[in-house]
Amino acid sequence: MSTDPAPPNPGISRRGLLGLAGAGVVGAGIGVGATVAVGHASSTDSGAAPQYPFFGDHQAGILTPAQDRLHFAAFDVLDISRDELRELLSDWTYAANRMTAGLGAGEYGPASGPYDSPPDDTGEALDLPPAGLTITFGFGPSLFDDRFGLASRRPDALIDLPHFPADLLTDALVGGDLCIQACSDDPQIAVHAIRNLSRIAFGRASLRWSQLGFGRTSSTTKAQVTPRNLFGFKDGTANIRAEETDAVAESVWVADGDGPDWMTGGSYLVSRKIRMTIETWDRTALREQETVVGRTKGEGAPLSGGEEFTEPDFTVTGRGDVPLIAESSHVRLAHPSQNDGAALLRRGYNFVDGNDDLGRLNAGLFFICFQRDPRTQFVPIQMNLAKNDAMNEYLRHVGSGIFAVPPGAKEGRPIGAALFG
Amino acid sequence: MSTDPAPPNPGISRRGLLGLAGAGVVGAGIGVGATVAVGHASSTDSGAAPQYPFFGDHQAGILTPAQDRLHFAAFDVLDISRDELRELLSDWTYAANRMTAGLGAGEYGPASGPYDSPPDDTGEALDLPPAGLTITFGFGPSLFDDRFGLASRRPDALIDLPHFPADLLTDALVGGDLCIQACSDDPQIAVHAIRNLSRIAFGRASLRWSQLGFGRTSSTTKAQVTPRNLFGFKDGTANIRAEETDAVAESVWVADGDGPDWMTGGSYLVSRKIRMTIETWDRTALREQETVVGRTKGEGAPLSGGEEFTEPDFTVTGRGDVPLIAESSHVRLAHPSQNDGAALLRRGYNFVDGNDDLGRLNAGLFFICFQRDPRTQFVPIQMNLAKNDAMNEYLRHVGSGIFAVPPGAKEGRPIGAALFG
Numbered sequence: 001m002s003t004d005p006a007p008p009n010p011g012i013s014r015r016g017l018l019g020l021a022g023a024g025v026v027g028a029g030i031g032v033g034a035t036v037a038v039g040h041a042s043s044t045d046s047g048a049a050p051q052y053p054f055f056g057d058h059q060a061g062i063l064t065p066a067q068d069r070l071h072f073a074a075f076d077v078l079d080i081s082r083d084e085l086r087e088l089l090s091d092w093t094y095a096a097n098r099m100t101a102g103l104g105a106g107e108y109g110p111a112s113g114p115y116d117s118p119p120d121d122t123g124e125a126l127d128l129p130p131a132g133l134t135i136t137f138g139f140g141p142s143l144f145d146d147r148f149g150l151a152s153r154r155p156d157a158l159i160d161l162p163h164f165p166a167d168l169l170t171d172a173l174v175g176g177d178l179c180i181q182a183c184s185d186d187p188q189i190a191v192h193a194i195r196n197l198s199r200i201a202f203g204r205a206s207l208r209w210s211q212l213g214f215g216r217t218s219s220t221t222k223a224q225v226t227p228r229n230l231f232g233f234k235d236g237t238a239n240i241r242a243e244e245t246d247a248v249a250e251s252v253w254v255a256d257g258d259g260p261d262w263m264t265g266g267s268y269l270v271s272r273k274i275r276m277t278i279e280t281w282d283r284t285a286l287r288e289q290e291t292v293v294g295r296t297k298g299e300g301a302p303l304s305g306g307e308e309f310t311e312p313d314f315t316v317t318g319r320g321d322v323p324l325i326a327e328s329s330h331v332r333l334a335h336p337s338q339n340d341g342a343a344l345l346r347r348g349y350n351f352v353d354g355n356d357d358l359g360r361l362n363a364g365l366f367f368i369c370f371q372r373d374p375r376t377q378f379v380p381i382q383m384n385l386a387k388n389d390a391m392n393e394y395l396r397h398v399g400s401g402i403f404a405v406p407p408g409a410k411e412g413r414p415i416g417a418a419l420f421g
Numbered sequence: 422m423s424t425d426p427a428p429p430n431p432g433i434s435r436r437g438l439l440g441l442a443g444a445g446v447v448g449a450g451i452g453v454g455a456t457v458a459v460g461h462a463s464s465t466d467s468g469a470a471p472q473y474p475f476f477g478d479h480q481a482g483i484l485t486p487a488q489d490r491l492h493f494a495a496f497d498v499l500d501i502s503r504d505e506l507r508e509l510l511s512d513w514t515y516a517a518n519r520m521t522a523g524l525g526a527g528e529y530g531p532a533s534g535p536y537d538s539p540p541d542d543t544g545e546a547l548d549l550p551p552a553g554l555t556i557t558f559g560f561g562p563s564l565f566d567d568r569f570g571l572a573s574r575r576p577d578a579l580i581d582l583p584h585f586p587a588d589l590l591t592d593a594l595v596g597g598d599l600c601i602q603a604c605s606d607d608p609q610i611a612v613h614a615i616r617n618l619s620r621i622a623f624g625r626a627s628l629r630w631s632q633l634g635f636g637r638t639s640s641t642t643k644a645q646v647t648p649r650n651l652f653g654f655k656d657g658t659a660n661i662r663a664e665e666t667d668a669v670a671e672s673v674w675v676a677d678g679d680g681p682d683w684m685t686g687g688s689y690l691v692s693r694k695i696r697m698t699i700e701t702w703d704r705t706a707l708r709e710q711e712t713v714v715g716r717t718k719g720e721g722a723p724l725s726g727g728e729e730f731t732e733p734d735f736t737v738t739g740r741g742d743v744p745l746i747a748e749s750s751h752v753r754l755a756h757p758s759q760n761d762g763a764a765l766l767r768r769g770y771n772f773v774d775g776n777d778d779l780g781r782l783n784a785g786l787f788f789i790c791f792q793r794d795p796r797t798q799f800v801p802i803q804m805n806l807a808k809n810d811a812m813n814e815y816l817r818h819v820g821s822g823i824f825a826v827p828p829g830a831k832e833g834r835p836i837g838a839a840l841f842g
Contacts, residue, residue, distance in 0.1 A: 069608075069635075071773070073776075076780075109707060109718075110653055110707075110718060110719075111653075111707070111717065111718040111719030111720075112719065113707065114707070115706060115707045115708040115711075116706050116707075116708060117706055117707065118703060118704050118705055118706055118707065119653075119707050119710075119718075121653075122651075122653050122699070122703055123649065123652070123653020123654070123718055124649045124650065124651055124652075124653045124771070125649075126649060126653065126718075126719065127646070127649070172778075187490075187608075187635035187636060188635065188636040188649075188771065191635065191636075191651075191771075191773050191784075194782075195651075195699065195782060195784075198780075198782065199700070199703050202700070206779075206780035207776040207780035207781070207782065208780070209775065209776065210773075210775050210776045210782070211775065212633075212635065212773055212774075212775075214490070214608035214609065214612065214633065214635070215608060215609040215612075225548070228544065228545045228546075228547060228548070228609075229545070230543075230545055230612075230616075231544070231545075232531055232532075232540075232542075232543050232544020232545045232547065233544065278543070278616065279620070279623070282539060282543055282620055283539050284539055285536060285537050285538055285539055286530060286531075286532070286534065286535075286536045286537075286538065286539065286540050287536040287537060289540075290536075296532070297530075297531060297532040297540075297544055297547075298531075298532030298533065298547065299532075350545070350609065350612075352492070352612050352631075352633055353774065353775065354630065354631050354632065354633075354774065355494075355628040355630065355631045357593075358627075359497075359619075359627035359628035359629070360628070361615075361616060361619065361628065361631070363612075363616070
């Protein structure tokens with residue numbers, strides 16, 4: 001992260017400066033008080049330090065090659081007005097644009113004056129490159145109640161998720177008026193982003209729940225190696241990839257006419273905190289594990305044969321006419337062919353949150369998916385899985401969220417500007 | 422992680438195989454059932470994949486260049502015999518030696534047969550290099566009660582830590598009969614190690630508490646850049662470095678004659694889970710932050726002048742004869758010159774464990790230090806800090822542990838073998 005060379009301008013209030021969203025750190029427009037210190041971030045031993053622009057047609061952090069680490073946060077909006085909510089989104093946009101460019105969250109500091117004020121940035125990302133940081137904002141169903149005059153603008157697709165069989169949700173891990181997904185290849189950068197955005201929201205929005213993910217479980221581009229989840233299996237082999245432009249258009253982005261207009265170019269994010277009972281899983285035979293998943297553990301090949309990227313053939317049977325890929329296997333039940341063609345762009349992360357009183361690791365998958373319409377994608381797929389998936393024996397869904405992710409912000413405008421008309 | 426080419430040997434019991442500690446994956450000795458598949462681990466995009474031998478005069482993970490990520494675990498030993506405790510340590514040694522060499526935790530699997538048994542390894546590290554994995558074992562004071570006949574072998578230096586002023590310890594985050602520190606540049610590798618060692622301990626030892634750390638806060642070699650803690654300051658500038666062989670001998674390793682003999686070449690680990698009230702810190706002026714720390718935030722230079730690695734000069738005063746480095750500053754109170762020359766090898770990690778009910782990030786420093794004798798090192802230094810450090814206003818010590826870290830295991834012998842005589 002570079003420090004700002006520009007001296008503070010005492011003639012402009014700090015709040016006023018923060019309000020200048022979209023200061024154009026990346027790109028052409030240069031806002032008052034912003035600097036153009038892009039690309040000064042020193043590189044580290046880790047080599048590549050990708051940098052993704054914040055502004056664009058779509059928000060980054062969806063098709064962006066899945067970064068290695070995650071910090072996700074859901075917020076409750078406090079007792080503020082509609083205008084103050086807009087201002088919060090404007091301030092967040094300003095800071096997000098800066099941080100994704102490797103700058104501090106605000107103009108002051110974190111390590112330069114004025115010395116009699118708190119710095120605008122907390123400092124732990126000083127000297128670090130952005131490490132592929134993306135910051136993705138979303139709006140939960142509860143934002144569209146009667147507090148902010150947004151009820152009439154709630155998308156039909158932004159449903160309240162139904163109860164799924166065997167859901168064991170904890171209230172404290174469910175919902176949220178707003179969400180922020182921060183992904184980076186450096187966890188310090190992802191944490192820094194959520195921390196500074198939480199700080200900017202002080203008095204206006206409060207953290208409801210948050211989650212660190214230490215390892216990605218999906219690839220979103222064809223160049224990425226398929227990672228493994230905590231069951232030890234490759235995950236996301238059949239994921240939608242950025243290069244599959246038809247599938248992306250069909251299944252990820254809200255299209256013109258899907259409605260409402262302010263969501264065109266956006267997407268819907270569903271998150272599920274899924275605890276895995278790994279101790280039980282680890283005591284099952286390898287054959288049982290592979291039967292539950294429907295793939296081999298080593299290669300990740302479908303049990304119907306071939307290699308990792310071979311399409312599973314659900315019709316192939318073995319001895320006694322038993323399907324090689326079991327009826328209750330995860331790969332079968334989650335496959336588009338078993339769900340009227342519905343597919344999801346997955347972007348989940350492995351997590352470990354210490355251990356419970358019984359000495360079991362509190363570990364699992366923080367599942368994130370993006371889609372054009374959860375009513376025809378996540379909901380029917382998850383209903384199918386929740387009823388029939390043999391893997392359920394080893395899973396507990398404890399947290400849940402759904403958020404409308406607006407299209408990318410245009411330079412000089414805050415995220416979600418079109419929502420406010 | 423490489424898969425084992427060797428077929429299982431049905432003539433030898435699995436437990437018997439696990440009992441063959443020190444199977445010599447790295448080095449000369451080749452134990453029954455072990456393989457020599459060293460260095461087969463495929464490299465990844467991240468480039469360098471260092472590999473450290475498990476066996477040696479000292480345990481790895483102390484002077485080893487501090488890796489980026491941590492998974493630390495403390496265990497309660499269950500109702501087992503002295504011989505069974507020895508066997509657990511033998512099994513842990515066998516698995517730790519394999520995992521640090523990039524192999525699975527045991528002979529079977531994780532993805533090869535026999536298909537009717539659970540694999541010996543959980544699989545999430547398949548295809549990954551060891552990423553500098555070190556696994557460091559320690560023994561808590563409670564191991565030396567009357568359960569295992571070890572009371573007479575308890576080192577005098579393995580004290581019960583005193584209560585420090587303002588300690589806010591939570592029982593569930595304190596103590597432990599055994600500890601394992603797993604460090605790696607890849608968090609999936611560190612988690613994999615703790616998970617598999619916990620699994621091997623099933624029925625013999627149970628996780629008491631555990632902690633993930635996402636970012637190192639210390640350097641242990643001169644080649645490493647000083648990282649930043651969640652106060653945004655460089656941390657560990659004055660840390661003991663591996664190259665400082667006199668300081669290492671003086672302050673880190675238990676010397677011949679320090680007693681007891683089984684600890685010669687070992688060290689004492691003290692861990693402290695220190696929550697930082699970052700929201701409060703973030704609202705203080707930059708000047709106040711620098712005064713509390715005693716260094717500049719940007720460069721990390723002592724306030725007495727110079728650059729990061731300039732020795733602080735505590736005698737320099739400014740206007741009104743006020744010391745430039747405040748009497749209550751952290752750098753002054755922690756400095757060897759203020760503690761009868763006592764110094765620590767620090768090896769801590771930043772952590773974030775979600776957030777609390779008030780919407781504050783549950784974040785801070787998981788402090789780890791190594792030393793020759795905590796009675797003359799950690800305890801007096803921490804007593805001094807606990808009483809006088811201006812930083813205490815922003816800290817809460819919530820967890821604590823002290824462990825005797827035996828010397829490195831010799832090939833073919835389990836860790837801590839000399840303790841059992």
